[in-house]
Amino acid sequence: MAQVYGNDFTAPGETPARPATSDEPETFRALLEGEGRVEPRDDLPDAYRRTLVRQIAQHAHSEIIGMQPEGNWISRAPSLRRKAILMAKVQDEAGHGLYLYAAAETLGVDRADLLDQLHSGRQKYSSIFNYPTLTWADMGAIGWLVDGAAIVNQVPLCRCSYGPYARAMIRVCKEESFHQRQGFEILHTLSHGTPAQKAMAQDAVDRYWWPSLMMFGPPDDDSPNSAQSMAWGIKRFSNDDLRQRFVDMAVPQAEALGLTLPDPEIRWNEDRGHHDFGEVDFTELFEVIKGNGPCNAERMAHRVRAHEDGAWVREAANAYADKQAARPGADVA
Amino acid sequence: MRDWPLWEVFVRSRRGLSHVHVGSLHAPDAEMALRNARDLYTRRQEGVSLWVVPAAEIVASSPDEADAFFDPAADKIYRHPTFYDVPEGVEHL
Ligand SMILES: [Fe+2]
Numbered sequence: 001m002a003q004v005y006g007n008d009f010t011a012p013g014e015t016p017a018r019p020a021t022s023d024e025p026e027t028f029r030a031l032l033e034g035e036g037r038v039e040p041r042d043d044l045p046d047a048y049r050r051t052l053v054r055q056i057a058q059h060a061h062s063e064i065i066g067m068q069p070e071g072n073w074i075s076r077a078p079s080l081r082r083k084a085i086l087m088a089k090v091q092d093e094a095g096h097g098l099y100l101y102a103a104a105e106t107l108g109v110d111r112a113d114l115l116d117q118l119h120s121g122r123q124k125y126s127s128i129f130n131y132p133t134l135t136w137a138d139m140g141a142i143g144w145l146v147d148g149a150a151i152v153n154q155v156p157l158c159r160c161s162y163g164p165y166a167r168a169m170i171r172v173c174k175e176e177s178f179h180q181r182q183g184f185e186i187l188h189t190l191s192h193g194t195p196a197q198k199a200m201a202q203d204a205v206d207r208y209w210w211p212s213l214m215m216f217g218p219p220d221d222d223s224p225n226s227a228q229s230m231a232w233g234i235k236r237f238s239n240d241d242l243r244q245r246f247v248d249m250a251v252p253q254a255e256a257l258g259l260t261l262p263d264p265e266i267r268w269n270e271d272r273g274h275h276d277f278g279e280v281d282f283t284e285l286f287e288v289i290k291g292n293g294p295c296n297a298e299r300m301a302h303r304v305r306a307h308e309d310g311a312w313v314r315e316a317a318n319a320y321a322d323k324q325a326a327r328p329g330a331d332v333a
Numbered sequence: 334m335r336d337w338p339l340w341e342v343f344v345r346s347r348r349g350l351s352h353v354h355v356g357s358l359h360a361p362d363a364e365m366a367l368r369n370a371r372d373l374y375t376r377r378q379e380g381v382s383l384w385v386v387p388a389a390e391i392v393a394s395s396p397d398e399a400d401a402f403f404d405p406a407a408d409k410i411y412r413h414p415t416f417y418d419v420p421e422g423v424e425h426l
């Protein structure tokens with residue numbers, strides 16, 4: 001299975017979404033083989049459709065749940081400039097969620113249903129958002145590392161075989177680079193500030209480094225659905241390849257920040273032309289996916305409360321629309 | 334909760350260019366659709382003009398019949414200037 005914001009996969013013991021390998025329409029195979037794009041009204045195999053719905057929905061959920069850890073710091077941003085930037089970033093994430101829900105709907109599902117499935121725990125979101133944001137420096141670490149890992153995962157999705165998803169990802173990726181840069185800038189400023197500020201930046205990187213590596217999913221040998229996603233042109237690179245790419249980009253950036261990555265095994269490997277790095281503890285990842293992360297319950301409770309508290313706004317908008325439509329000479333909508 | 338209708342959004346990025354489809358959104362009425370489209374699709378000055386169209390009002394050709402539907406143009410290569418031989422030395426043609 002392909003990762004997007006990470007963890008579009010299941011923990012051991014959970015039932016995986018197993019794509020049926022049965023007959024695929026001739027036209028569909030021809031499209032894939034020609035590196036063509038598949039569009040909503042084409043004849044799509046059920047398993048392809050189900051896999052995409054699951055992945056795009058999970059991606060959309062991750063975008064909107066991802067607003068919470070950063071929303072936590074908007075009112076406490078250290079300056080008006082930082083506050084305006086953080087609000088713009090969080091607003092972008094809401095937008096990413098909406099692009100993706102719209103892409104999922106082209107597959108014949110309904111956004112309201114997808115939200116129900118999120119709220120009832122039947123669909124997941126990325127584990128990375130189940131970690132707490134304890135200090136202002138976490139806004140820096142999230143932008144630099146979490147958005148950075150998301151970019152590495154998402155850029156190949158701009159060439160995904162499903163047209164509406166690929167198009168949504170192009171918009172998302174255009175917006176993400178500002179997210180990563182503003183995070184890098186926060187850390188750079190702290191790292192070149194007082195010793196206490198630098199320590200705060202280092203602490204945030206220490207806490208976010210390993211969870212960011214987990215965003216790429218389990219090692220390749222342990223990722224049963226990847227092959228099918230590759231065959232369908234949904235996934236283009238393996239989890240381990242993407243993780244390696246991310247490490248190779250992060251190491252020199254950490255140096256430029258004057259911060260260290262919390263892995264004593266990181267070193268340049270001349271033969272491979274890549275950085276070696278330590279082993280990721282995937283038992284932690286699977287615990288977080290199963291709901292045992294530090295903030296799982298809080299994130300869901302907040303999400304459900306926000307949805308319920310917003311009911312009156314949706315009702316008022318309906319009432320207004322009805323009133324407008326009932327006016328003599330009103331346009332149809 | 335009643336579902337809000339789906340709207341397709343088109344953005345004109347600059348004067349002189351046509352509106353291009355950028356995506357869709359849900360909104361209870363046309364006015365809200367326009368406002369939401371502004372917030373969703375033009376946060377970075379991507380446009381100078383927006384259209385929102387109820388998705389249900391769009392009539393589309395069918396992909397199953399695409400071959401039969403578009404084929405009649407396939408054997409009319411004489412509609413392209415490259416079909417014609419131009420004698421050596423003839424310019425501005
Ligand atoms: Fe995003």
Ligand SMILES: [Fe+2]
Nearest residue numbers: 093147176179
């Ligand atoms: Fe982002």
